[in-house]
Amino acid sequence: MKKLNSPARLLLLFAGIFLIISLFVPIWRIELDAPQYPEGLMLQIFANKLGGNVDIINGLNHYIGMKTLHTDDFMEFTLLPYIIGIFALISLLTSFAGQKIHLKILLFSFIAFGVLAMVDFWRWEYNYGHDLDPNAAIIVPGMAYQPPLIGFKQLLNFGAYSIPDIGGWLFISSGILMLLAFMKEFGIIFKKNIVASFILPAALAITITSCSGSGKEPIIINKEHCIYCKMMISDLKYAAEIVTMKGRAYKFDDLICLTAFLKEEPDFQVKEIYVSSFHPPHELFHTKEMSFYTTSDHKGPMGGNIIAIDKSVDASTFLKNTNATPVSWDAIIK
Numbered sequence: 001m002k003k004l005n006s007p008a009r010l011l012l013l014f015a016g017i018f019l020i021i022s023l024f025v026p027i028w029r030i031e032l033d034a035p036q037y038p039e040g041l042m043l044q045i046f047a048n049k050l051g052g053n054v055d056i057i058n059g060l061n062h063y064i065g066m067k068t069l070h071t072d073d074f075m076e077f078t079l080l081p082y083i084i085g086i087f088a089l090i091s092l093l094t095s096f097a098g099q100k101i102h103l104k105i106l107l108f109s110f111i112a113f114g115v116l117a118m119v120d121f122w123r124w125e126y127n128y129g130h131d132l133d134p135n136a137a138i139i140v141p142g143m144a145y146q147p148p149l150i151g152f153k154q155l156l157n158f159g160a161y162s163i164p165d166i167g168g169w170l171f172i173s174s175g176i177l178m179l180l181a182f183m184k185e186f187g188i189i190f191k192k193n194i195v196a197s198f199i200l201p202a203a204l205a206i207t208i209t210s211c212s213g214s215g216k217e218p219i220i221i222n223k224e225h226c227i228y229c230k231m232m233i234s235d236l237k238y239a240a241e242i243v244t245m246k247g248r249a250y251k252f253d254d255l256i257c258l259t260a261f262l263k264e265e266p267d268f269q270v271k272e273i274y275v276s277s278f279h280p281p282h283e284l285f286h287t288k289e290m291s292f293y294t295t296s297d298h299k300g301p302m303g304g305n306i307i308a309i310d311k312s313v314d315a316s317t318f319l320k321n322t323n324a325t326p327v328s329w330d331a332i333i334k
Helices: 006-022 054-064 076-097 100-130 166-185 194-210 255-264 316-320 329-333
Strands: 028-034 037-045 050-052 151-155 158-164 240-244 249-252 270-276 284-286 290-295 306-310 324-327
Touching: 006 076, 006 100, 006 166, 037 054, 050 054, 076 100, 076 166, 100 166, 158 166, 240 255, 249 255, 255 270, 255 306, 255 329, 290 329
Parallel strands: none
Antiparallel strands: 028 037, 028 158, 037 050, 151 158, 240 249, 240 270, 270 284, 290 306, 290 324
């Protein structure tokens, strides 16, 4: 009945805090990508509800005979917050006044619950993917629509990605912290900096997951295509990029393609627009950092006559030798 040492207590303290936070953020997400949804669709699973584009996904599922998704249909959303809360409370109590036997019970109970939760999640996916309405508008013989438990799977013209969300990574991190505390207490590892050596990588993994696709991306010439004209991007001098509210990057080989795309998609959720500088090394800059010019001396890949120059560059010599007229970004968009 020996009490726990300080490193194990600290690990369990963080484990309990992570579990509490996981109650308020999505635990899992299923992303659906298809040509007709350039921003993609997302189903987010919280401890107590479904979130994301539930209504749109239900509308699509109706055509292939899948049942609609409703929070009230799942008993798990009633039980899960209490179960996670109990594990968080036990972890905190064990951290403050627990003994080795309590840590052992906590760890193995938590692992058993994690396995049971994943089995239940697979069963839920299987039932929804296989129990189809025989009178559905779209029937593909032998086709089932079960999303992957984790990873990627192609479902007709949709690519489905199933991965942990922020809460899921916090949940997994809590389990690893409990395991590390157990290994420390029972003499399996003896590193003094065990807390710091795990907390930093765990925080990094959560940050990467939560911010995936959260900013501009470099444009790779001769490998990536313009989202509008579908041509290979082969000249960075005229390239541009849109970053959406969901953090996805859409790349264009010419500003004329970008403006045409925005005219055809007036409701497209634009967060930022970046344009490649005409001068080497042709880096992407925010439109606020660029000066724009119309010119008849230089033509983009799709016939565009607009070039952009980074405001920090002295372009006077270049402009003297070029038939260029300044133009505002607002005028370009209009």
